[in-house]
Amino acid sequence: MREEIIVRVGAKVLAPFIIMFALYVHFHGDYSPGGGFQAGVILAAAFALLALVYGLEEVQRVLPPWFVRGCAALGVVIFAGVGVVTMLLGHNYLAYNALAPDPTHPEHGQHYGILLVELGVLVTVFGVMATVFYLFAGRKGQAP
């Protein structure tokens, strides 16, 4: 695959659009089908495409394995941290109403809360998917 100019250029052109589509799926997730899980998978798929075309080493220079493992943990921290922040603001754990910028409309906090929690899901799913891909793609030894 290293000599394939058409595939290489195509993957390079498409990858930013795939990453942007992942963000669209995340931020539009409460109006249309989508959400953090799908967005994380799409984001990981963009890097899997690049790794398929350019080789695993090239992608791991940009996105080293320790970083994606860290992402898998960081997402859980974001998810749980939103709950801790709401507790610090004097509400129950993950009571999104506490996040509303305008206290007279506490229901607006639901929007921010869900977006932040889904961001945690996105980061975790991206980390786990990329880690699984790295483990499978980086296996040494002869093919069966």
Added chain:
Amino acid sequence: MEQTVTVLSWALLLGGAFFLLTGSLGMVRLPDVFTRMHAAGMTDTMGAGMIVVGLAVYNGADLVTVRLLLILAFLWFTSPIATHAVAKAALSGGLRPYTLGGVGAAADGGGGARDDGAESAEGGVPS
């Protein structure tokens, strides 16, 4: 006006369905990887293209139509690349295009299309 839009979109949708049907028929019936890939490529460009354009015509001019046209643009961008990659992989994997005499297909044992009835009827060479 309303009727024109409806008739036009239905014509496009039915045309797309016709190309999808033809393409799937070709995927089953054609003798080897390369000709089958030709059928699959036509499914993507004409079939999906006409269906998406038909949906856009039916929907009218708004944001959903913009998204449909974006889908079409990415489909027409990615599908030829994927077909090209599969064709190059098949070629470098040792498959030779099937020719009328059956020479190319028979030379390497017809790796991709061995289970096809059409090939064994016409070009199956007892080696």
